[in-house]
Amino acid sequence: MEKLMPYFPLSARVKKDDIVSLVIAIVVYVVVAIILGVILGFIGIIPIVGIIARIVSALVWIYEVVGIVLAIWTFIK
Numbered sequence: 001m002e003k004l005m006p007y008f009p010l011s012a013r014v015k016k017d018d019i020v021s022l023v024i025a026i027v028v029y030v031v032v033a034i035i036l037g038v039i040l041g042f043i044g045i046i047p048i049v050g051i052i053a054r055i056v057s058a059l060v061w062i063y064e065v066v067g068i069v070l071a072i073w074t075f076i077k
Contacts, residue, residue, distance in 0.1 A: 004070060011070035016077060025071040033064045 005012040010028055014021045037057065044053040 004066070008067045008070050011067050011074055014071045014074040016075060018075070022071055022075045026068055029064045029067050029071070033060065036060050 010025050014025050037060075040053045040057045040060075044050040044057075
Protein backbone atom coordinates (compact mmCIF):
# COMPACT_ATOMS: atom_id res chain seq x y z
CA MET A 1 0.00 0.00 0.00
CA GLU A 2 2.83 2.38 0.75
CA LYS A 3 3.99 2.19 -2.87
CA LEU A 4 0.62 3.52 -4.04
CA MET A 5 0.54 6.57 -1.78
CA PRO A 6 2.70 8.82 -4.01
CA TYR A 7 0.07 8.43 -6.75
CA PHE A 8 -2.75 9.37 -4.35
CA PRO A 9 -1.52 12.43 -2.43
CA LEU A 10 -4.96 13.22 -1.05
CA SER A 11 -5.26 9.77 0.51
CA ALA A 12 -1.77 10.10 1.97
CA ARG A 13 -2.87 13.21 3.91
CA VAL A 14 -5.56 11.34 5.81
CA LYS A 15 -4.50 10.87 9.40
CA LYS A 16 -5.34 7.95 11.63
CA ASP A 17 -8.46 8.61 13.72
CA ASP A 18 -9.03 12.05 12.12
CA ILE A 19 -12.53 11.89 10.68
CA VAL A 20 -12.33 15.41 9.21
CA SER A 21 -9.40 14.57 6.96
CA LEU A 22 -11.16 11.38 5.82
CA VAL A 23 -14.39 13.20 5.00
CA ILE A 24 -12.51 15.94 3.13
CA ALA A 25 -10.63 13.35 1.06
CA ILE A 26 -13.79 11.43 0.18
CA VAL A 27 -15.72 14.61 -0.68
CA VAL A 28 -12.91 15.84 -2.94
CA TYR A 29 -12.73 12.49 -4.73
CA VAL A 30 -16.51 12.46 -5.24
CA VAL A 31 -16.68 16.08 -6.44
CA VAL A 32 -13.83 15.54 -8.90
CA ALA A 33 -15.53 12.39 -10.18
CA ILE A 34 -18.82 14.26 -10.69
CA ILE A 35 -17.19 17.18 -12.50
CA LEU A 36 -15.12 14.95 -14.78
CA GLY A 37 -18.15 12.74 -15.39
CA VAL A 38 -20.19 15.70 -16.59
CA ILE A 39 -17.37 17.00 -18.79
CA LEU A 40 -16.70 13.57 -20.29
CA GLY A 41 -20.44 13.09 -20.76
CA PHE A 42 -20.61 16.18 -22.92
CA ILE A 43 -17.50 15.20 -24.83
CA GLY A 44 -18.88 11.67 -25.25
CA ILE A 45 -21.59 12.96 -27.58
CA ILE A 46 -19.04 13.13 -30.40
CA PRO A 47 -18.90 9.63 -31.99
CA ILE A 48 -15.16 8.91 -32.25
CA VAL A 49 -14.20 10.92 -29.19
CA GLY A 50 -16.98 9.18 -27.25
CA ILE A 51 -15.07 5.92 -27.19
CA ILE A 52 -11.98 7.63 -25.81
CA ALA A 53 -14.12 9.54 -23.31
CA ARG A 54 -15.63 6.29 -22.04
CA ILE A 55 -12.17 4.78 -21.59
CA VAL A 56 -10.93 7.87 -19.75
CA SER A 57 -14.09 7.88 -17.64
CA ALA A 58 -13.49 4.27 -16.61
CA LEU A 59 -9.87 5.01 -15.70
CA VAL A 60 -10.90 8.04 -13.66
CA TRP A 61 -13.53 5.94 -11.88
CA ILE A 62 -10.91 3.32 -10.99
CA TYR A 63 -8.56 6.04 -9.72
CA GLU A 64 -11.30 7.55 -7.58
CA VAL A 65 -12.34 4.22 -6.07
CA VAL A 66 -8.75 3.26 -5.25
CA GLY A 67 -8.18 6.73 -3.74
CA ILE A 68 -11.23 6.39 -1.50
CA VAL A 69 -10.22 2.87 -0.45
CA LEU A 70 -6.70 4.06 0.38
CA ALA A 71 -8.10 6.99 2.37
CA ILE A 72 -10.29 4.65 4.39
CA TRP A 73 -7.39 2.20 4.80
CA THR A 74 -5.13 5.00 6.08
CA PHE A 75 -7.85 6.14 8.49
CA ILE A 76 -8.36 2.66 9.91
CA LYS A 77 -4.70 1.68 9.97
